[in-house]
Amino acid sequence: MILFLIPILIFGIIILFSGIFTVKQQTAAIVERFGKFQSIRNSGLHFKIPIFDRIAGRINLKIQQLDVLVETKTKDDVFVKLKISVQFQVIKSRVYDAFYKLENPQDQITSYVFDVVRAEVPKMKLDDVFERKDDIAIAVKSELNEAMSDYGYDIIKTLVTDIDPDVQVKAAMNRINASEREKVAAEYEAEAERIKIVAKARAEAESKRLQGQGIADQRREIARGLEESVDVLNNVGINSQEASALIVVTQHYDTLQSIGEETNSNLILLPNSPQAGSDMLNNMIASFTASNQIGEQMKLANAKKGIVNKSKSGDRDSENDK
Template sequence: MSCCFCFVCPSEGSVAIIESCGKFDKTAYAGCHCVTPCFGQSVAGVLSLRVQQLDVRCETKTRDNVFVTLVISVQYQVQKEAVYDAFYKLTDSSSQISSYIFDVVRASVPKMNLDDVFEAKEEIAHTIKDELTKSMAGYGFLILHALVTDIEPAHKVKEAMNEINAAKRLRIAAAETAEAHKVTMVKAAEAESESKYLQGQGMARQRQAIIAGLRDSVRDFSTNIQDISSKDVLELMLITQYFDMLRDIGSSNKASTLFLPHSPAGLGDISTQIRDAFLQGNAAAGLQK
């Protein structure tokens, strides 16, 4: 009796399931294996032992009635010691894993608000992995990782969230701008106050120097020239300064039109007013002492 032989050569990272008369016989890993069809042997299928990834899109509703789509990526692998269970116990592993993912997502996400879904992404992924690990272990599958790779709200909801965030940032920017303007105004007011204070000090020193100079001039003039009173000397100096002032105003390019009494009587009134001012200032200084 002649016997027919054939060979099966699974690639690296895969395993072939060999049956004999429709019943599981053995597994054939990478390499060349002999199969005898005359004894009823045949290759029932090939399983990959590599890590596989399944991406699942799941749409659900949050507690605040916003529809959102979650993209979950699951990485899984057939356990080498449980090849029989993976091949014979489960017809479609992808559909089974997707069903468990839908069940977990639609049981947990509706309990959260939309903002909480983004914050609880790791928690959702951990729950999915735990549930898949428990349910798929009996079918010979090992769940390595479960990741929530994307959370997509409805387009209008996403635009509304962006507008809310933009309005919040604009409000913060307006508050910061107003605060900066306030600081600028306060600093400008402080600078102006300090400037006026320094100007006042300078003006006071200038007036003290003028008074001291006038006093020395009157004393020297009275000492060198006899038969002249201090009053006459002061009036002469005031008239001289008056004419100097008129000359300075006339030579200035930005001079304005001034109407001043320009007569001997007017000059006498001016000198009287200035002298009275000096007398009042000296009297006030004496009272303070």
Template sequence: MYTTIAVLVIVMVLLTQALFVVKQQQAYIIERLGKFNRVAQPGLNVKIPFFDRIVKRVELRIQQLDLTVETKTHDNVFVTIPVSVQYQVSNAADSYYRLASPSQQITAYVFDRVRSSLSQLDLDDAFSSKDRIAREIELTLSQEMDGYGFRIVNTLVTDINPDPTVRASMNSINAAQREREAAISLAEAEKIKIVKQAEADAESKKLQGEGIANQRKAIVDGLVSQYESLRDAGIGSEAQEMLLLTQYFDTLQEIAKHSRTQTLMLPSNPGGVADAMTELRNSLLSSSMATSQYARDMPEN
């Protein structure tokens, strides 16, 4: 009876030592008498007690290694660069037997690649080259780590952080450039506004001048026509002077209505009025000739 119990206990111990379960997304490295035997896959597995031994439980899920690299750019600016490397075991046996510390190996490759790339770039170029640096790191790691049983899934360069004083200087420079561009834009807008206003004023004055010239030509032509009609009819100079005097007073009335002048100097003696009539007659005749000549010379629109 005791023998049976002893046998059952031995069998249970052997079964416990022989049977083992591998979880999903894991692999077990099995050695037999100190030599690699096989890789146990997920599920129920059997090993020979006292001969086979589980030496390593390998994680097959994607792992991430976060690093911070301190280096110097081509223009001697010290920066810190956060780098994230996502990797996965592709060959469990090689990952265990060929590489003692994969994280340290990946770190060494990342530091070497980042420092090599940043030493050839100025700070401004480094900001625009983050994706290229990440691709270079991923390519280098993929080539080097593949032989050790690791697959590089992705590499991210999340930021480039210069010294705080350098960052403050860069912000000041960017702010000054934006203010300069804004000032240039405002000046261009004001210039366009002034030019357009000047063009509009010139066109308005041109049209106004043409209107005044036509108006004066019509008035002068009418007065000259009336004056010549009176002269041809044999009417004396008194009637002619009365006509001119009437037009003279009408003109003064228009000036009083539309001009901003508050004081107007006029002759008060009879001789002064007679002289004014003579000058007015001569001016009308001269204006008629000048206005006719201007109308002939003015280009047609």
């Protein structure tokens, strides 16, 4: 009798323990009785009627990600591959719909992604696809939310994580980019060269201006020195003409001395007789005298011309009065 009860006791213990089960965190278990939905069990320790109840399935309540690779054509006839990452989650209050209404949610989401991407991308050129990838992601999310909410799924986020054109197109884009950068570099180099030329021209102009100013100051100081020398000689009884002759002769011999001291200079022939300075002075005085005479004659001619013009204008005025 005891031997007969032991198998029954063991069987009863097995049956009892088969009615105990646990559900993990962020997971929901679907319990059916005789193939019919019975209840949804959340995380924790649970009991079910052995033999009559069974766990039909478990649903993950965590946020999941599905990567979909879509190949399509742009408006400018370029084939491109887009990688769309869809983050979705089962709505806790609609676990029944998520389990019973949809057999394979990943396939369903993939179909909608293909449909939206192949409807949106052919409207754009390749450059626009890169610039407006967020618009594509928003369109996919909107379409998926509208479709998947009926099945108990919430679309958290959609991302366009990769845009991969054809290899030849990529190479052409790289060449265009390189050409654009070379063009910009050439423009900057030309601008830098222009700035150098302008700066050099301004520096040369400033140098010439300062050089001219220096020469003018030098000549002004020379003239002032000559004037002071003449005044000194006049004070000791030497008249202006004699003083000028003495200064010219002195400058003449100073010039000869400085040329002689310069060993690397070329040979220059200059008059070096005592009469040379006097001749130079006489020539200068004759030139100044002739210049003054010409200037006086021009003044007289202009004065006569002015008198004639006044008389003519007076005659016209008298005729007008008549």
